[in-house]
Amino acid sequence: MSVAALQQEDTRTLVLGAALRLFTEKGYFNTSVHDIGRTAGVSIGSIYHHFGDKEGLARTLYAALTARMQHLIDGVVRREGSSHDQARELVARLFAWAEAEPREMAFLLYARHREFLPNEPPVCASRPFAMMREMITRGIARGEIRQMDVMVASASLFGGPIRMITSRLDGILPQPLPGYLDEVWDCAWRAVATA
Amino acid sequence: MSVAALQQEDTRTLVLGAALRLFTEKGYFNTSVHDIGRTAGVSIGSIYHHFGDKEGLARTLYAALTARMQHLIDGVVRREGSSHDQARELVARLFAWAEAEPREMAFLLYARHREFLPNEPPVCASRPFAMMREMITRGIARGEIRQMDVMVASASLFGGPIRMITSRLDGILPQPLPGYLDEVWDCAWRAVATA
DNA sequence: TAAATTAGAACGAACGTTCGTTCTAATCAC
DNA sequence: GTGATTAGAACGAACGTTCGTTCTAATTTA
Numbered sequence: 241m242s243v244a245a246l247q248q249e250d251t252r253t254l255v256l257g258a259a260l261r262l263f264t265e266k267g268y269f270n271t272s273v274h275d276i277g278r279t280a281g282v283s284i285g286s287i288y289h290h291f292g293d294k295e296g297l298a299r300t301l302y303a304a305l306t307a308r309m310q311h312l313i314d315g316v317v318r319r320e321g322s323s324h325d326q327a328r329e330l331v332a333r334l335f336a337w338a339e340a341e342p343r344e345m346a347f348l349l350y351a352r353h354r355e356f357l358p359n360e361p362p363v364c365a366s367r368p369f370a371m372m373r374e375m376i377t378r379g380i381a382r383g384e385i386r387q388m389d390v391m392v393a394s395a396s397l398f399g400g401p402i403r404m405i406t407s408r409l410d411g412i413l414p415q416p417l418p419g420y421l422d423e424v425w426d427c428a429w430r431a432v433a434t435a
Numbered sequence: 436m437s438v439a440a441l442q443q444e445d446t447r448t449l450v451l452g453a454a455l456r457l458f459t460e461k462g463y464f465n466t467s468v469h470d471i472g473r474t475a476g477v478s479i480g481s482i483y484h485h486f487g488d489k490e491g492l493a494r495t496l497y498a499a500l501t502a503r504m505q506h507l508i509d510g511v512v513r514r515e516g517s518s519h520d521q522a523r524e525l526v527a528r529l530f531a532w533a534e535a536e537p538r539e540m541a542f543l544l545y546a547r548h549r550e551f552l553p554n555e556p557p558v559c560a561s562r563p564f565a566m567m568r569e570m571i572t573r574g575i576a577r578g579e580i581r582q583m584d585v586m587v588a589s590a591s592l593f594g595g596p597i598r599m600i601t602s603r604l605d606g607i608l609p610q611p612l613p614g615y616l617d618e619v620w621d622c623a624w625r626a627v628a629t630a
Numbered sequence: 631t632a633a634a635t636t637a638g639a640a641c642g643a644a645c646g647t648t649c650g651t652t653c654t655a656a657t658c659a660c
Numbered sequence: 661g662t663g664a665t666t667a668g669a670a671c672g673a674a675c676g677t678t679c680g681t682t683c684t685a686a687t688t689t690a
Contacts (some may be wrong), residue, residue: 444631477636478637479636479637480635480637480638481635481636481637484634484635484636608646616641
């Protein structure tokens with residue numbers, strides 16, 4: 241990669257980082273493109289050169305983060321093992337990610353994307369959530385999870401863990417998430433497990 | 436109440452209704468005060484006379500809805516009975532409310548209030564959520580709920596039901612919420628119940 | 631008539647966006 | 661190897677629009 245291309249990548253990274261920070265701290269609509277440029281140390285023109293418009297910037301950020309989430313889930317599903325082990329591993333990784341990159345998780349879970357990305361489907365309808373439901377379906381087929389409505393099972397198994405993540409992001413959980421993992425997972429699994 | 440006072444109440448109600456509708460449909464920042472006035476059939480001046488500014492309007496709406504939520508919870512807590520019965524009744528009422536007034540529930544659960552009401556505490560830190568935690572604490576003391584971290588128990592018991600509500604609001608649940616109540620509650624209670 | 635309320639035109643600040651220019655570094659000509 | 665040429669990245673002042681808010685005149689109420 242040429243020196244120019246490297247600098248170009250730097251600029252994009254700088255801008256995306258500033259946008260993520262400002263969007264999660266102040267919200268999309270309370271953040272101006274001028275703010276982002278100032279925070280990133282990059283000119284307005286540059287931003288428009290790279291991302292087209294403000295919405296394009298948000299879309300790029302959103303795409304990058306959902307891709308990362310997708311990658312995380314793929315890594316879990318690829319591993320062999322029971323549905324129980326897969327789902328637990330998924331929760332463990334989500335906890336770790338939320339702790340390491342709270343802003344990224346906040347942007348994914350919290351931001352009302354529909355308000356500024358009108359053409360994106362709602363988060364719940366996206367691949368990641370669909371794969372969680374597939375995990376459930378497999379678990380029911382294997383007899384690990386009780387026979388029940390898939391949406392109910394999905395909400396019951398992941399609702400608690402996700403709620404823990406949002407509580408942590410809101411600052412009302414004193415300890416890092418991984419410390420709660422065992423107890424949280426115990427509850428979550430009891431909710432849907434057979435026997 | 437005089438005729439004037441009645442008309443005044445009408446105006447306020449009209450404006451609040453229009454604001455609720457537009458805020459939930461398009462989001463707070465995509466809704467202009469002019470939009471609200473046009474939808475409500477009321478002048479700009481009227482709105483500023485009654486609510487001070489756009490934020491005041493949002494604050495009034497938020498206060499009215501949290502008061503209603505508070506009232507709903509009070510009604511549940513006042514009834515005597517086990518923690519199990521109280522919590523189940525709470526979920527049942529939340530389901531019914533979400534089905535009857537989806538916009539009100541959406542505004543309470545979804546809207547990123549921090550972005551447009553900077554001085555309000557986050558929803559999770561509000562009275563309603565605190566009372567849910569109290570319900571849990573009592574349940575533990577009575578031996579109905581297993582000994583565990585209160586935050587974990589709260590997330591585990593109510594995380595599933597709340598997730599069902601947001602799914603329904605997102606339109607990815609085909610049936611009305613009350614139809615899922617038995618199955619959802621069964622899962623939720625298993626998550627935290629003793630024995 | 632005096633006070634309270636409403637109407638909507640007008641205002642000013644802030645925002646997203648555009649565009650002409652400068653700067654940089656790679657490529658080409660000889 | 662040196663100077664000319666070119667591509668496109670970065671820049672930021674300026675523009676047009678939108679939005680929240682104010683103001684004043686008209687209307688209604690008591």
